[in-house]
Amino acid sequence: MPLTGSCMCGAITYSAEADEYISALCHCTDCQKWTGGAFTxxxxxxRSSFQVRGNPATYDAVGASGKINKHFFCPTCGSSLYTELEVMADMVCIKAGTLDNGKASLDGKVDVEFYVKDRVQYLGGCEGAKQEPRFG
Structure with missing residues (x-):
C-alpha cells in the first residue's frame, strides 16, 4: 500500500510506492527550527518511489555535514512536507505529520533517532530505536 500525504491546504500532494520505510526522528537544531518543535x-x-503533485517551495540549508539539506514546503499554507539530503541522495525524508490515514504515528515504531546530542532535555529516547549522536 503506498504512502500518501499532503500539505494542510491540499495544494500539494505526494505518494511513495514503498511497502517499507525507515522511521526516523531527528533532533538536530536545524530540524528544531524547521518544525518549530523539538524534532522531526x-x-x-x-527517492525513485516518490512522486509530488503541485509546486512546493524550497529552502536550502547547509547541514552539519557541509552538504545541502533541501527543505520542501507549501508556499500557500507553509506546511513542511519533505527533505532531500545530499548525504542521502537516493532517499526522501517525508515529514510524518503530513502523511494520510493516521501514518503520522509511523506505525508505532521508531527505527532510529539522529542527533540525540541535541535532543531536548525533557525527552527520552524511544525504546528499541537506534540512538545516533549525529547522522550516520
Whole structure:
C-alpha cells in the first residue's frame, strides 16, 4: 500500500510506492527550527518511489555535514512536507505529520533517532530505536 500525504491546504500532494520505510526522528537544531518543535519525525523512502503533485517551495540549508539539506514546503499554507539530503541522495525524508490515514504515528515504531546530542532535555529516547549522536 503506498504512502500518501499532503500539505494542510491540499495544494500539494505526494505518494511513495514503498511497502517499507525507515522511521526516523531527528533532533538536530536545524530540524528544531524547521518544525518549530523539538524534532522531526520522518518516513524515509527511496527517492525513485516518490512522486509530488503541485509546486512546493524550497529552502536550502547547509547541514552539519557541509552538504545541502533541501527543505520542501507549501508556499500557500507553509506546511513542511519533505527533505532531500545530499548525504542521502537516493532517499526522501517525508515529514510524518503530513502523511494520510493516521501514518503520522509511523506505525508505532521508531527505527532510529539522529542527533540525540541535541535532543531536548525533557525527552527520552524511544525504546528499541537506534540512538545516533549525529547522522550516520
Amino acid at each position: 519525525s520522518n518516513a524515509v523512502v527511496p
